[in-house]
Every structure is written in C-alpha cells, then in structure tokens.
Amino acid sequence: MFVELNNLLNTTPDRAEQGKLTLLCDAKTDGSFLVHHFLSFYLKANCKVCFVALFQSFSHYNIVGQKLGVNLTVARERGQLVFLEGLKSSVDVFFQTQEEPHPLQFLREANAGNLKPLFEFVREALKPVDSGEARWTYPVLLVDDLSVLLSLGMGAVAVLDFIHYCRATVCWELKGNMVILVHDSGDVEDEENDILLNGVSHQSHLILRAEGLATGFCRDVHGQLRILWRRPSQPTAQRDQSLTYQYKIQDKSVSFFAKGMSPAVL
Amino acid sequence: MLDSLLSFGGLVLLRDSVEWEGRSLLKALVKKSALWLVYHDFFRDPLNWSKTEEALPGGPLGALRAICKRTDPGPITIALDSLSWLLLHLPCTTLCQALHAVSHQDSCPGDSFPVGKVSVLGLLHEELHGPGPVGALSSLAQTEVTLGGTKGQASAHILCRRPRQRPTDQTQWFSIFPDFSLDLQEGPSVESQPYSDPHIPPVDPTTHLTFNLHLSKKEREAKDSLILPFQFSSEKQQALLRPRPGQATSHIFYEPDAYDDLDQEDPDDDLDI
Numbered sequence: 074m075f076v077e078l079n080n081l082l083n084t085t086p087d088r089a090e091q092g093k094l095t096l097l098c099d100a101k102t103d104g105s106f107l108v109h110h111f112l113s114f115y116l117k118a119n120c121k122v123c124f125v126a127l128f129q130s131f132s133h134y135n136i137v138g139q140k141l142g143v144n145l146t147v148a149r150e151r152g153q154l155v156f157l158e159g160l161k162s163s164v165d166v167f168f169q170t171q172e173e174p175h176p177l178q179f180l181r182e183a184n185a186g187n188l189k190p191l192f193e194f195v196r197e198a199l200k201p202v203d204s205g206e207a208r209w210t211y212p213v214l215l216v217d218d219l220s221v222l223l224s225l226g227m228g229a230v231a232v233l234d235f236i237h238y239c240r241a242t243v244c245w246e247l248k249g250n251m252v253i254l255v256h257d258s259g260d261v262e263d264e265e266n267d268i269l270l271n272g273v274s275h276q277s278h279l280i281l282r283a284e285g286l287a288t289g290f291c292r293d294v295h296g297q298l299r300i301l302w303r304r305p306s307q308p309t310a311q312r313d314q315s316l317t318y319q320y321k322i323q324d325k326s327v328s329f330f331a332k333g334m335s336p337a338v339l
Numbered sequence: 340m341l342d343s344l345l346s347f348g349g350l351v352l353l354r355d356s357v358e359w360e361g362r363s364l365l366k367a368l369v370k371k372s373a374l375w376l377v378y379h380d381f382f383r384d385p386l387n388w389s390k391t392e393e394a395l396p397g398g399p400l401g402a403l404r405a406i407c408k409r410t411d412p413g414p415i416t417i418a419l420d421s422l423s424w425l426l427l428h429l430p431c432t433t434l435c436q437a438l439h440a441v442s443h444q445d446s447c448p449g450d451s452f453p454v455g456k457v458s459v460l461g462l463l464h465e466e467l468h469g470p471g472p473v474g475a476l477s478s479l480a481q482t483e484v485t486l487g488g489t490k491g492q493a494s495a496h497i498l499c500r501r502p503r504q505r506p507t508d509q510t511q512w513f514s515i516f517p518d519f520s521l522d523l524q525e526g527p528s529v530e531s532q533p534y535s536d537p538h539i540p541p542v543d544p545t546t547h548l549t550f551n552l553h554l555s556k557k558e559r560e561a562k563d564s565l566i567l568p569f570q571f572s573s574e575k576q577q578a579l580l581r582p583r584p585g586q587a588t589s590h591i592f593y594e595p596d597a598y599d600d601l602d603q604e605d606p607d608d609d610l611d612i
Binding site for chain 1: 355357358359363364382383384385388423427428442464467491493504514517
C-alpha cells in the first residue's frame with residue numbers, strides 16, 4: 074500500500090471505515106496502481122478479501138503485491154484471499170458440466186442474462202464462517218475491472234444490478250467494503266460504459282479518479298488523481314469535499330504532490 | 340421554500356448529480372414531513388434473486404400501483420429512492436403512467452371515498468438518463484429541485500409549476516445535520532471565498548530605475564500643449580487658405596544667355612520642320 078495515499082485519504086489499515094463503496098476510475102491513463110494499493114491495504118488490515126480479477130492473471134498481482142509487502146499465494150492458502158482468476162476460469166466454463174453453476178456462467182448463455190451466479194460466488198466466498206473465533210476483521214470485495222463485463226456482452230443495467238446486490242450483502246449486511254475499478258473510455262459513443270460509470274458513482278461513498286495530464290505524456294508527472302468524497306454537505310465542513318493531486322509512480326511507491334509542485338520542476 | 344415543498348402535492352422531482360448527492364436531502368424532507376412512515380424495503384432483493392416468499396408481487400412497480408388503490412383519506416407522501424432505478428428497469432411510459440396515476444389520485448372523479456392530497460417525492464440521477472426520459476418526468480412534475488453548489492456549500496434550485504399560475508424559481512442554500520435535519524442558509528459562507536487583500540498598495544514600477552522616467556511640472560505642461568506636426572487643426576487650415584505675404588513661393592531670377600532661344604513653341608530646339 075502507498076503510505077502517501079493513506080495520508081491523503083486520512084485512513085490506515087487499523088482504522089478504516091466500514092460499509093463503504095470506493096470507486097476507482099481511470100481516464101487516458103492506467104489506474105491499476107490504485108487496485109494494487111487497496112489489495113495490499115486490506116490484506117494488511119487482516120480482512121477477508123474476495124478478488125474478482127478479470128483483467129490480469131494471478132501472477133501479475135502477486136509480483137506487484139510482493140513489491141508492496143504482501144504475498145498473495147500465502148494469503149490464498151490461509152483462506153484470507155479468495156481469488157477468481159477470470160482469464161483462466163473463463164475457459165473452464167466450457168469444459169465443466171452444466172449442473173454446476175459457474176460464476177462466469179453468462180459466457181455460455183446466448184442471451185445476456187444476469188450476473189446472479191457471480192453474485193452467489195461472491196456471497197459464498199465472503200459469508201462469515203462459524204468456526205468459533207473471528208479470524209478476519211471484515212469482508213472486502215475487490216473487482217478489476219467492471220468494464221470487462223460490458224465487453225463480454227452484459228448490459229450496463231445487469232452489471233449495475235450485480236453491484237447493487239453486492240453492496241446490499243457486503244456493505245450493508247456484512248459491514249464490509251467494496252472497491253470497484255471502472256474504465257472511463259472518454260468515448261462519446263460508448264453510452265453503456267457511461268451509464269455504468271455514472272450508476273456506480275451514484276452508489277459510491279468515495280471516488281478516486283486517475284486522469285492523464287491534459288498536455289500529454291510527461292516523464293516526471295504520470296497523471297492527476299482527483300479524490301471526491303460523496304457525503305452530505307454539513308454546516309461545519311471540516312474536510313474538503315474534493316481534492317486534486319498529481320502523482321509519479323515509482324518502483325515500490327507512488328509520490329503525490331500538489332498541482333505544479335513536482336520535485337522535478339521546483 | 341425548501342421545507343414546504345411537499346405541501347403542494349403532486350410529483351416533486353429531486354435531481355442530483357455525482358458531485359452533489361441528493362439522498363440526504365430526500366431523507367431530510369421525509370423526516371420533516373412524515374408522521375407515520377411505512378418502509379418498503381426493496382434494497383436487499385429488488386429483483387427477487389433469493390426467491391423467498393416474502394417478496395411483494397410485481398416488485399417495486401406493483402407496490403407503487405398498490406398505493407393507488409388505497410382508501411385512506413389522509414394526505415400521503417410517497418418517497419421513491421430512486422426513480423433512476425425504476426427508469427433503468429422499466430419502460431419510461433410505464434413509469435410515467437404509474438406516477439401520473441398515483442400523484443393525480445386526489446382529482447379522480449369516480450371515487451366514492453374522498454382521498455387526501457398525494458405528494459410523490461422522487462430522486463432522479465440526472466447523468467444516467469437521456470434527455471427524453473428526464474424531460475418526460477420533468478413535464479409530469481409540479482416541482483423540480485436541482486442540486487448544485489459551490490465550494491462545499493450545497494444549493495437547491497427550486498422550480499415550481501402550479502396550474503393557472505406563473506412558474507416560480509428560487510435558489511436556496513442549505514446543509515444537512517448528521518441527524519438529517521435541514522439547515523437553511525442565506526448564501527455561501529463568506530470565509531470560503533478567496534479575495535485578494537485590499538491593504539497591499541499597488542507597486543510603482545518606476546521607482547528603482549537607473550534613468551529618470553518622471554516629468555517635472557513645466558515639462559508636463561509643454562508636453563500637453565504640443566501640437567503634433569501632421570495633425571490637421573483649424574489654425575493650419577486658415578494658414579493654407581490665406582497665404583501670408585512674407586511667406587510666398589520662392590522666386591527664380593534668370594538672366595538669359597546669348598545662346599538661349601526663348602522660343603515658346605520649340606523650347607528644346609529640336610524640331611526639324
């Protein structure tokens with residue numbers, strides 16, 4: 074996890090808020106560093122994590138995770154991490170017998186139905202186990218990323234329903250957290266992605282938006298991060314509603330600075 | 340005016356955006372107006388995925404239509420969180436017909452029971468829908484509240500349309516306490532506006548130079564009274580029209596030589612006739 078990002082969000086693994094949905098979105102840049110941050114953050118917070126990884130393989134996340142100080146293989150063996158590797162298990166759908174419902178069952182169906190099997194998988198993975206003592210603090214659902222489901226033929230409304238059900242179960246019933254990544258293609262013609270992005274935005278409590286610089290690629294500033302807290306405006310507003318920072322990604326950390334204050338230009 | 344929105348009846352549309360959320364205002368308005376609250380929970384299982392017996396038939400729309408058939412004569416407020424969910428899952432026409440039937444129940448002539456005023460308060464997320472559905476709901480609504488704001492201070496722009504009256508609009512700044520009570524305010528708080536300090540005097544750039552850019556009083560007077568050479572003033576015009584005697588054209592004094600032939604018809608002496 075990136076300590077500087079924790080400072081900006083005013084949170085640490087031991088005192089993070091529960092029952093919140095965090096939306097990560099990226100436009101014209103790669104926002105996956107935020108996914109790695111939250112994955113290592115919640116593993117260090119001793120949470121039970123269900124990771125629906127549709128974009129990269131397990132080994133990719135493991136390699137990056139080791140740089141950030143978490144070992145995904147060990148976490149999976151301990152039962153702390155439930156990992157759905159979309160790239161590998163999508164092939165299993167076709168070689169499995171039809172009686173067993175597969176989380177990615179929709180790939181087999183001619184008409185894009187709903188994501189109920191995927192939701193059942195998540196609910197099963199995160200349901201509290203009655204083993205006597207509570208091993209993990211609270212459950213966390215991580216999805217990377219939701220736009221892939223649109224590319225695979227699901228409608229935006231079906232994906233929004235899936236997020237709604239996950240939120241009802243994970244955030245409200247189990248008092249856990251959710252972190253969802255959605256790409257913002259910026260394409261005016263992609264209405265389904267816009268509906269999905271806006272729909273999840275309206276359900277989220279915190280939005281982290283990574284954008285490329287408007288002026289183009291830069292060696293010392295990789296992009297801009299906009300943080301938006303969605304909460305009712307209170308009479309005594311102690312915290313800001315929205316912050317913007319620029320960042321540079323290094324090998325094992327990310328440094329954040331105010332706009333125009335990159336160490337390279339000062 | 341924000342706290343008396345529900346007293347007029349009909350459909351009240353609460354339009355919010357990602358940046359300015361409206362759910363807390365919805366809850367504040369419900370808290371203000373509700374004496375007796377009936378809560379239909381469609382949050383946990385709106386599409387009946389768990390296939391339990393306790394689900395209401397027809398889903399959320401069925402519940403909405405069931406309210407139409409009520410016989411309770413008192414005034415009723417129906418709060419919908421959110422209309423966007425209904426718009427995404429139902430055709431726009433179905434939803435509009437249901438909303439019209441519910442909100443105009445008190446003017447239905449065929450009823451034997453006198454029914455009280457019905458207010459429907461619906462939350463709509465503007466960015467999720469195209470201009471068509473939003474326009475249709477907007478035309479159904481008697482009151483529209485659009486949320487916005489600046490620098491952490493939320494505002495509600497209220498547009499009221501009442502039959503046979505001119506539409507009125509008003510902007511109200513507000514904030515919401517943690518217990519969902521409404522705090523109406525006059526305007527955005529003053530200390531949040533960044534003004535430059537008026538006590539810093541403007542800096543004079545000509546003070547620390549190695550050459551003198553200032554003019555003395557005499558120099559300034561001479562400069563101001565100078566007439567530019569090519570400026571056509573009335574004095575110049577008079578001077579040209581009335582040539583002064585000493586200032587005439589120059590004279591040429593010529594003494595003809597012995598070889599000069601002042602023949603006016605052939606001054607160059609080259610005609611060979």
